[in-house]
Amino acid sequence: MKILECRELVKKYGGTEAVAGLSFSVEKGEVLGLLGPNGAGKTTTIKMILGLTRPTGGDVTIDRETRIGYSPETPYFHPFLTGCEVLRFYSRLQRLDKEKAEPQIRRLLELTGLSDAEDKRIKNYSKGMLQRLAFGQALLGDPDLLILDEPTSGLDAVGRIEMLQLVSELKSKGKTIIFNSHILSDVEKIADRTIFITNGRLAGQVSRSELCGTSLEELFVKTVGGAGHACSDAQYIQ
Numbered sequence: 035m036k037i038l039e040c041r042e043l044v045k046k047y048g049g050t051e052a053v054a055g056l057s058f059s060v061e062k063g064e065v066l067g068l069l070g071p072n073g074a075g076k077t078t079t080i081k082m083i084l085g086l087t088r089p090t091g092g093d094v095t096i097d098r099e100t101r102i103g104y105s106p107e108t109p110y111f112h113p114f115l116t117g118c119e120v121l122r123f124y125s126r127l128q129r130l131d132k133e134k135a136e137p138q139i140r141r142l143l144e145l146t147g148l149s150d151a152e153d154k155r156i157k158n159y160s161k162g163m164l165q166r167l168a169f170g171q172a173l174l175g176d177p178d179l180l181i182l183d184e185p186t187s188g189l190d191a192v193g194r195i196e197m198l199q200l201v202s203e204l205k206s207k208g209k210t211i212i213f214n215s216h217i218l219s220d221v222e223k224i225a226d227r228t229i230f231i232t233n234g235r236l237a238g239q240v241s242r243s244e245l246c247g248t249s250l251e252e253l254f255v256k257t258v259g260g261a262g263h264a265c266s267d268a269q270y271i272q
């Protein structure tokens with residue numbers, strides 16, 4: 035069952051066509067990896083899915099009952115709040131019940147390894163700590179669909195492994211996850227299917243079973259390095 039469908043999405047910023055007719059859908063319970071070089075249009079696509087930016091063309095269909103959690107590429111939180119206060123603030127924005135939110139906030143701080151820093155102000159958080167907090171914030175309210183824009187980019191090695199484990203656990207609970215990363219081994223570990231985006235277009239897609247021994251890195255270099263060159267390992271879309 036489809037949880038999300040993007041049809042012919044286009045986004046123009048003045049003369050720049052950030053997304054140029056991108057179509058793809060996501061199945062419920064699927065972990066979808068978005069891969070593409072810098073400036074390919076991944077974040078812009080995510081922002082259109084979330085309604086944070088309006089498409090110039092095309093549309094996004096998403097079930098109105100679907101609760102979405104979002105961890106942005108560059109998390110920004112009010113610098114004078116503590117980690118715990120940030121999660122409390124977002125729980126109020128979501129109108130979560132105060133009594134129920136508190137234990138959830140504690141659990142998320144623990145899950146993201148921030149319990150010891152929960153009373154520290156955000157201005158004193160490191161990049162990785164902010165990334166962890168953004169992930170915790172995305173999990174508030176137990177969303178059905180998680181959209182994670184480069185969730186592992188600022189994390190140390192242990193943090194990355196923990197994050198990938200968490201994503202796997204969320205998948206086993208039936209959550210749908212869309213995430214984008216430049217760390218191809220991370221995508222390879224957890225994505226059921228990966229789509230390649232170049233110049234705002236779908237350049238190819240591959241499912242885990244279709245990879246059969248080929249590394250995602252190899253496929254990525256072929257796809258991105260030679261637009262228009264056939265690659266027998268990926269299913270190409272016009």
Ligand SMILES: Nc1ncnc2c1ncn2[C@@H]1O[C@H](COP(=O)(O)OP(=O)(O)OP(=O)(O)O)[C@@H](O)[C@H]1O
Pocket residue numbers: 047050051052070071072073074075076077078079107
């Ligand atoms: N607000 C904006 N105004 C003008 N141009 C923008 C804006 N946001 C993105 N762009 C342009 O749109 C294109 C796609 O950017 P986007 O951030 O979607 O890429 P990305 O695939 O997420 O890249 P990265 O991997 O570096 O995060 C780029 O050329 C970028 O300069």
Ligand SMILES: [Mg+2]
Pocket residue numbers: 076077078107183
């Ligand atoms: Mg981006």
